Amino acid sequence: MTTALELDERYGRGRRKRTSWIVGGAIALVVIVIASWMTVSQSINAVDADDLSYELVDEHTVTVRFQVIAPQGKDLACAIEALDEEFGVVGWKIVEIPAGDSHMQQLTATVPTVAEATTGLVNSCWVA
Template sequence: MTTALELDERYGRGRRKRAKWVIGGAIALVVVVIASWVTVAQSMNSVDADDLSYELVDEHSVTVRFQVTAPQGRDLACAVEALDEEFGVVGWKIVEIPAGDSHMQQLSATIPTVAEATTGLVNSCWAL
């Protein structure tokens, strides 16, 4: 009579196949954990800026109000631009922001321009 062990060996069932699934599952789990950690770490260090308003002061300057959301305790810098009617850059300024006690800060910057601006905005912000 044929035993169950002999049948398993004959038809490829048993421990070897199960071991491959366990190893494959462990590798997949490690990849998912690493990808999740990279995503969380990037979002913890991300800096987000939102334009609130702008005011055309005169022909040679514009004031931009904006809000920055960033990790606490990090110095920041933002590139603020003034644009003309054709969306050409007519002035820009790098605004350095010291570390704050809050995740969110509202700021304003006056940008000198070489021509009359029609709008002002934050191009980008980053942690220093």
């Protein structure tokens, strides 16, 4: 006569099925924790830059005024660009910003150009 334990083993009911669910759940939990930590760590170092104004000084110079919102106490760097009327890059400069006491800083950068520019802007900023 066949026992209940033998039938469970024959048809896959029992410990093996439960163990695979536990292992799968543990792996899913680890993946969720890692993804959450990566999201939090990226947002901690997020830098936001806004263009405030630009001034065309002469044929070879543009002054860009911008504002940076970043983590307090961290050095930053920003890529500033000067563009012509066809949106081609005619000048750029990397501006290094020392750590400040405030989350928000307003800055001015002068960008040399190789041709006459029609605008100046902040391309991107990051924690240095």
